[in-house]
Amino acid sequence: MIVTLRKITKTPLDFLVKSDEITFKGYLEYHAGKLILLKADINGSVSTECSTCGEEFKLNVDEKVEFFISDGLYEDENNIDIDVVESFNSTADLDELLLSEIELIKSDYHSCNDCEKKLNKGNKLWQYLRDEYPILAERKEELTTKLL
Numbered sequence: 001m002i003v004t005l006r007k008i009t010k011t012p013l014d015f016l017v018k019s020d021e022i023t024f025k026g027y028l029e030y031h032a033g034k035l036i037l038l039k040a041d042i043n044g045s046v047s048t049e050c051s052t053c054g055e056e057f058k059l060n061v062d063e064k065v066e067f068f069i070s071d072g073l074y075e076d077e078n079n080i081d082i083d084v085v086e087s088f089n090s091t092a093d094l095d096e097l098l099l100s101e102i103e104l105i106k107s108d109y110h111s112c113n114d115c116e117k118k119l120n121k122g123n124k125l126w127q128y129l130r131d132e133y134p135i136l137a138e139r140k141e142e143l144t145t146k147l148l
Contacts, residue, residue: 003092008029038066038097043063051109067084069085070084
C-alpha cells in the first residue's frame with residue numbers, strides 16, 4: 001500500500017496492511033514540517049529462529065510502533081531523539097515498512113517453548129544456588145562460561 005505523504009493532513013488516515021499471518025493496523029497523521037506520524041499495532045505470528053537452539057518456530061507478535069516519516073531529508077534542529085524514516089519520493093510504502101518492522105522483531109533474541117522451559121528451570125536452579133550458596137552467585141559469570 002503506497003501512500004502519498006503530501007496528502008496526509010491533521011485528520012488521521014487509517015490503514016490496514018496484511019502480510020502472511022501479520023496485521024499492521026494504525027494511522028498516519030501530519031505532525032509538523034516534513035514529518036508524518038505513524039502509530040500502529042502489529043499483531044499475528046512470524047516464523048523465526050530460536051536464538052538458543054536454532055530451530056524455527058512461530059513467534060506471537062503483539063507490538064505497538066510509533067515513528068515519524070519524513071518527506072525528504074530529516075534535519076534535527078532541536079536535538080530531539082525520535083525515530084524517523086526518510087522518504088525521498090514523497091511516498092511511504094506501508095508494505096515495506098511492515099516488512100522492516102518484522103525484520104526488527106525477528107532480529108531480537110527469541111526462544112522456542114522448549115528452550116524457554118529449560119531457561120526457566122536454569123534460572124530457578126541459579127536462584128536456589130544463589131540463596132543457599134552465596135559464593136556461587138559471586139562467581140556466576142565465571143561458572144556459566146565454564147559450563148557452556
